[in-house]
Amino acid sequence: MGDFDFSVIFDNLPFLFKGMQTTLLLTAVAMFGGIVLGTLLALARMSSITVLSVVATSYINFFRSLPLILVIFWFYFLVPLALGRPVGGLYSVLVAFTLFEAAYYAEIIRAGISSVRSGQAAAARALGMSYTQSMRFIVLPQAFRAMIPILLTQGIVLFQDTSLVYVVGLKDFLVSAELIANREQRLIEMFSFVALVYLAICFSASQGVKFLERRMKR
Amino acid sequence: MISFDNVNKFYGDFQVLRDCSTHVKAKEVVVVCGPSGSGKSTLIKCANGLEPFQSGTITVNDVSVGDKNTNLNQLRSRIGMVFQNFELFPHLSVLQNICIAQEMVLKRSKQESTERAFALLERVGLSNQAEKFPAQLSGGQQQRVAIARGLAMDPVVMLFDEPTSALDPEMINEVLDVMVKLAQEGMTMMVVTHEMGFAKRVADRVIFMDQGQIVEDEKTDVFFSNPKSDRAKDFLSKILNH
Numbered sequence: 001m002g003d004f005d006f007s008v009i010f011d012n013l014p015f016l017f018k019g020m021q022t023t024l025l026l027t028a029v030a031m032f033g034g035i036v037l038g039t040l041l042a043l044a045r046m047s048s049i050t051v052l053s054v055v056a057t058s059y060i061n062f063f064r065s066l067p068l069i070l071v072i073f074w075f076y077f078l079v080p081l082a083l084g085r086p087v088g089g090l091y092s093v094l095v096a097f098t099l100f101e102a103a104y105y106a107e108i109i110r111a112g113i114s115s116v117r118s119g120q121a122a123a124a125r126a127l128g129m130s131y132t133q134s135m136r137f138i139v140l141p142q143a144f145r146a147m148i149p150i151l152l153t154q155g156i157v158l159f160q161d162t163s164l165v166y167v168v169g170l171k172d173f174l175v176s177a178e179l180i181a182n183r184e185q186r187l188i189e190m191f192s193f194v195a196l197v198y199l200a201i202c203f204s205a206s207q208g209v210k211f212l213e214r215r216m217k218r
Numbered sequence: 219m220i221s222f223d224n225v226n227k228f229y230g231d232f233q234v235l236r237d238c239s240t241h242v243k244a245k246e247v248v249v250v251c252g253p254s255g256s257g258k259s260t261l262i263k264c265a266n267g268l269e270p271f272q273s274g275t276i277t278v279n280d281v282s283v284g285d286k287n288t289n290l291n292q293l294r295s296r297i298g299m300v301f302q303n304f305e306l307f308p309h310l311s312v313l314q315n316i317c318i319a320q321e322m323v324l325k326r327s328k329q330e331s332t333e334r335a336f337a338l339l340e341r342v343g344l345s346n347q348a349e350k351f352p353a354q355l356s357g358g359q360q361q362r363v364a365i366a367r368g369l370a371m372d373p374v375v376m377l378f379d380e381p382t383s384a385l386d387p388e389m390i391n392e393v394l395d396v397m398v399k400l401a402q403e404g405m406t407m408m409v410v411t412h413e414m415g416f417a418k419r420v421a422d423r424v425i426f427m428d429q430g431q432i433v434e435d436e437k438t439d440v441f442f443s444n445p446k447s448d449r450a451k452d453f454l455s456k457i458l459n460h
Contacts, residue, residue: 117303117305119303119305120305120307122268122305123299123301123305123306123307124307125268125291125294126266126268126294126297126299126301127294127295127299127318127319127323127367127368127371128291128292128293128294128295128296128319128323128324128371129291129319129322129323130291133322133323137322142307142308142309
C-alpha cells in the first residue's frame with residue numbers, strides 16, 4: 001500500500017485508446033441512428049394515420065419501460081437467432097443502443113416539432129409544398145435548431161450508458177481499463193484514471209452545450 | 219373564380235360554418251367581416267383546404283377543393299394566402315422565403331425565382347431588404363414580404379386572413395397600400411379584415427358573418443349605407459363610431 005504506480009496507464013495507452021474508440025463508435029452510431037429513427041418515430045406518432053401513430057407510440061412506450069441493460073442482453077441473444085448466425089457483441093450492442101435511444105430521441109424530437117408554431121406548416125402547405133417538403137425544409141430545421149442542446153445532453157447520458165456493454169463482454173473503455181487493472185493489480189490507479197477521463201469528457205461536453213445555449217439565446 | 223355552396227363545418231359538435239354560400243368573380247375584391255368567432259377566417263381557410271369541411275362544395279378555378287382526387291398541393295400553389303401572424307420562415311432570408319416554393323413547387327430555376335423575387339420586393343418597396351432575416355424586419359415589412367411570397371406563385375386569387383390585426387397602428391397603412399394597389403391592378407381577393415376604410419375604398423362586395431352564417435352579402439355601398447340585418451347594423455355602429 002501507499003506506493004502508487006501510474007506508469008501502468010502510460011504503458012497501456014494504446015489498449016485503452018482502442019477501448020475508447022469502441023465507446024465513441026457506439027455513442028456516435030447510437031446517437032446518429034437514434035436521431036434518424038427517432039425523427040421517423042416522432043413523425044409517425046404525430047401522424048393522423050391511426051395505425052402509424054399507434055405503432056410508434058407502442059414502440060416508444062415499450063423501450064422506455066425497459067431497463068437498458070435488459071435490452072442489451074436481449075439483443076445479444078436475439079440478433080444471432082434472428083439472423084441464424086453469430087454476429088458478435090459489437091453489432092448486437094449497436095443495434096440495441098440505436099433502437100433504445102431512438103425511443104428517447106423520438107420524445108425529444110416530438111416536443112421540438114410541437115414547439116414550432118402550427119402556422120409555419122400551414123404557410124408552407126398554403127404555398128403548395130407537400131407534407132414532406134414542409135417538414136423537411138420548414139418545420140424540422142426550426143425544431144432541430146431549438147433542440148440541439150437537449151439532443152447533445154442526451155448524447156452525454158448515452159456516452160456514460162455505453163459502459164453497460166460490459167455485461168456482454170465488449171471491450172469498451174471501462175472494460176479495457178478493468179482488464180488491465182486486474183492483470184497488473186493496479187485497481188486504484190486505473191479506475192481513478194477512468195473516472196477522470198469520463199469526467200473530463202462529460203464535463204467539457206456539457207460546458208460546450210451551455211455555451212451553445214447561451215449563444216442561441218442571443 | 220371561387221364558389222362556396224352550402225358549406226358546413228364542425229369542430230366536434232360545434233358548428234363553425236352554417237350553410238355558407240357565396241361566389242367571388244374574377245377580379246372581384248370581397249371583404250369578409252364580422253365579430254370574432256363568427257367563422258370568417260375559417261371560411262377563407264376552407265377555400266385552400268387548410269381547414270377541412272364536412273359538407274357542401276367549394277370550387278376554385280373550377281377545381282373542387284373537397285374532392286379526394288384533387289391535387290391540393292397544385293391547387294394551393296395557385297392560391298396566395300397571407301396570415302395574421304405573417305408566418306414568414308424565420309430560418310430563411312427574405313429572398314429565400316420568396317424563392318423556396320417557386321423552386322420546389324413550381325420547379326423554377328434559381329435565377330428565374332430570384333428575378334421574380336426582386337421584382338416583387340421592388341413592388342412592395344423592400345428591394346434593399348432581400349438578404350435580411352424576418353426577425354430583422356418590422357411587422358409591416360414582414361407582412362409585405364409575406365404578400366410578395368404569395369404573389370411569387372402567380373396566384374389566381376389572394377386570400378388575406380386579418381393581414382393587419384397583428385400590426386402596430388403606424389404600420390397598418392404600408393400594408394393596406396400594397397393591398398389597395400393589388401386590388402386596383404385587378405387581383406381577385408378575399409380579405410378578412412376589420413379595416414372598414416379599406417373595404418369602402420376597394421371592396422366590390424362585403425360579406426358580413428355572424429355565428430358561422432353569412433348574414434349579409436352586399437355591394438359595398440349598399441352594405442355601409444343600408445345594412446339590412448340588425449346584427450350588421452350593431453356591428454357597424456360599434457366599429458365605425460369612434
